[in-house]
Amino acid sequence: MSHKSLGGAIIKGNCPRCREGNIFPVSMLSYRKLSDVHNRCPKCQAVLTPEPDFFYGAMYISYAFSVALVVNVLIILNYFFDDPDVWVYVSTVMVANLILIPVMLRYSKVLYLYAVGKLSYDPSWKAKLTEFN
Known part of the structure; x- marks a missing residue:
């Protein structure tokens, strides 16, 4: 059995x-x-949504991603463009947020599932799945 990396x-x-x-x-x-x-993993049939509205908690992670994006954009604009006008800050943050919405939404749910979902890595999941079938 091969060990799959957590980060990957x-x-x-x-x-x-x-x-x-x-x-x-x-x-x-x-x-x-x-x-x-x-609702279930297509490979091992693990329950990925343990209860209705489980992923509402992922909004906190998504909010943290958005705050980090705003802070980073503001620092970069201030450092490289020598304090531009407010409309530059607002429009840059809006464009960056629109571009990164899919990434932030997906990874907030992934991180929430890994942190709170109570599913741990089981390298012998195939044997257990065939045992029940």
Whole structure:
């Protein structure tokens, strides 16, 4: 059995239990159903949504991502462009936020699932799945 890395699974958006199945049914580049999550992992059948509205807690992580984005954009603009007008700050933050919405939305859910979802990596998930079938 090969050991799948935690970081690689988080970056790819894979299931916390098998680290193979995708958490999301559509690509990050698809704005259609961007926030949808599989109810069960397509590979190991682990429950990815343990209760209705489970991912509401991911809004706190998404908020932290947004605050970090605003702070970084403000620092970069202030440092490289010598304190531009307010409209430059606002428009740059808005454009950066629109571009990064898919990334922030997806990774807030992935991080929340890994942190709070109570699913831990099980390298022998295949044997357990065939045992029940």
